[in-house]
Amino acid sequence: MLIIIVNIANNTLVNHSRNPLMYVCICNDVKEKQIKAAIASGIDTLDGLKDTLDVATCCGCCEPMVNDYLEEHHAKFDVLAYAV
Numbered sequence: 001m002l003i004i005i006v007n008i009a010n011n012t013l014v015n016h017s018r019n020p021l022m023y024v025c026i027c028n029d030v031k032e033k034q035i036k037a038a039i040a041s042g043i044d045t046l047d048g049l050k051d052t053l054d055v056a057t058c059c060g061c062c063e064p065m066v067n068d069y070l071e072e073h074h075a076k077f078d079v080l081a082y083a084v
């Protein structure tokens with residue numbers, strides 16, 4: 001199921017679906033699965049994802065969602081750092 005929330009305050013679209021095949025960046029035809037794979041391979045910055053996948057390089061509506069994936073990824077390492 002595709003769940004898109006329109007934030008009228010800052011004119012962005014946020015995709016709240018959790019389907020690995022869902023499109024995150026409609027402008028550049030990039031799916032969640034591709035973003036997560038890139039992050040897992042070590043491309044864990046917004047600029048790196050922009051360079052590699054072209055996400056958030058057109059209208060920018062997907063940037064908040066891409067940042068959510070990055071924050072989610074980095075939060076895992078923060079928890080591991082505290083555990084050591």
Ligand code: FES
Pocket residue numbers: 024025026027028055056057058059060061062063
């Ligand atoms: S939806 Fe990603 S740049 Fe437009």
